[in-house]
Amino acid sequence: MDRFVIKYNMLMDTPDMLCPRIRKSVEKVKEFARLCIARQTLAEKCKVKMGENGYIVDLNDMSCTCGYWQLSGLPCCHAVSAISHMRKEVDDYVHPCYKAHHVEGGYRVGIPCLDGRQAWPDVIGLPVHPGRPKKK
Numbered sequence: 745m746d747r748f749v750i751k752y753n754m755l756m757d758t759p760d761m762l763c764p765r766i767r768k769s770v771e772k773v774k775e776f777a778r779l780c781i782a783r784q785t786l787a788e789k790c791k792v793k794m795g796e797n798g799y800i801v802d803l804n805d806m807s808c809t810c811g812y813w814q815l816s817g818l819p820c821c822h823a824v825s826a827i828s829h830m831r832k833e834v835d836d837y838v839h840p841c842y843k844a845h846h847v848e849g850g851y852r853v854g855i856p857c858l859d860g861r862q863a864w865p866d867v868i869g870l871p872v873h874p875g876r877p878k879k880k
Contacts, residue, residue: 745855752851755844761835766818766842770834773821780825790826801826806837817842 760767780794788803799809799822807813812820817839819827827834840846 745857748851748854752848752854755848755851758844761843761845762838763842763844763847766838769818770824770838773819773824774834776821777824777828780822782822782825782829784826784829788830790829792822792825794822803827803830803832803837806839 755763758764762770780792782790782792782801784790785800790801790803792799792801792808801808801823803823803826806819806823808820808822810820810822812818813823819834819837823837824834827837
């Protein structure tokens with residue numbers, strides 16, 4: 745319960761729209777995006793070159809041919825390069841489940857308080873012992 749309260753207060757105090765751990769990941773990916781060269785091909789599509797490899801980034805579908813963006817919900821370095829090339833905000837292309845207001849809803853519910861051991865109901869049946877049974 746203490747951890748829930750700490751996490752909830754931390755999310756409420758942050759002015760950022762992304763969770764703190766996700767913000768670190770996005771900033772790390774932005775560093776790698778400097779190695780990419782993006783060229784716009786269609787309205788919301790870009791061809792991104794990183795070294796000898798080329799990738800297609802579609803901002804409408806939030807997809808990249810490397811597959812990282814579709815799997816994680818976080819833009820890959822190719823996508824960040826394309827987003828920056830189109831002068832858009834990277835935070836808008838992060839999946840909503842990583843945004844602070846969405847995560848905060850899960851912590852708002854909290855964990856209900858329980859009575860002490862003396863108020864627990866008696867259970868009929870075999871007793872449950874902690875740990876793994878000993879081998880012969």
